[in-house]
Structure formats: C-alpha cells, structure tokens
C-alpha cells in the first residue's frame with residue numbers, strides 16, 4: 727500500500743503507474759490523480775461542474791444547457807448518474823423532430839410527383855395523383871423546374 731501525494735488516499739501499488747525515475751519504482755501520485763492531471767482544462771472543468779451539480783442532486787442538460795433536478799432527466803441505467811444527458815423537455819422535442827422526418831420524406835415524394843406532372847403529361851397515374859394533391863390545395867412548389 728502507498729499513500730498518494732495528491733489525494734492522500736492509501737491505495738495498493740497497482741494503483742500507481744510504474745516509473746523507473748521515481749523512488750520505489752512507482753509514481754508518487756495514483757493513477758486517478760495522474761490521469762486527472764493529464765486531462766484538458768476543458769474536460770476538468772466539465773467534470774468538476776458535473777460533480778458539483780451531482781452532489782446537489784442536479785444535472786445540466788446537454789441540449790438546452792439548463793440546470794434541473796435529476797428527476798427532470800429520463801432514467802438511463804448505464805450512465806454514471808443513472809440519467810440521460812437530455813432533460814425530459816429536450817427529449818420530447820427530439821422525439822418530436824424524429825417523428826417529423828418521415829413527413830419530410832413524404833413531402834419530397836409529393837414534390838417529385840408534382841414535378842413529373844409538370845414535365846410529363848403522358849403518365850396517367852401521375853396526372854391522377856397530382857390532380858388529387860392540387861384539389862387538396864397542395865401547390866406545386868415554385869422552385870421546381872422541369873429538367874432540374
């Protein structure tokens with residue numbers, strides 16, 4: 727066992743990096759402290775902020791940046807504080823956006839169809855479908871041009 731010069735905790739030698747230049751063949755500070763010292767300032771700052779909030783039962787949302795109680799974050803077992811990094815509200819907006827994606831695809835399909843309608847009058851199926859859209863008030867997008 728050996729006492730770390732940095733955190734003062736007594737740890738087994740295996741918790742210290744081996745080092746030929748140091749007395750006893752090991753670095754005077756433990757692996758945790760060593761790793762900590764070699765982290766970037768930004769990463770240290772984030773870690774300290776997280777720890778500080780966690781001790782108060784709080785967490786900062788990775789999406790909106792707001793600080794809430796842990797209860798405002800959905801449960802996620804495998805994360806270290808047991809919660810997701812997005813708050814419920816951001817999670818909800820994200821889910822909403824995800825569910826909107828097929829709608830964009832549908833819109834694209836509709837635009838393609840209307841484009842064929844503008845450019846090709848020989849396809850009856852296209853004409854029938856496009857007429858339906860036009861009757862429903864869906865306009866041909868103005869930026870659509872034949873041959874584009």
Ligand SMILES: [Zn+2]
Nearest residue numbers: 730733756759
């Ligand atoms: Zn230490």
Ligand SMILES: [Zn+2]
Nearest residue numbers: 787790813816
């Ligand atoms: Zn949020």
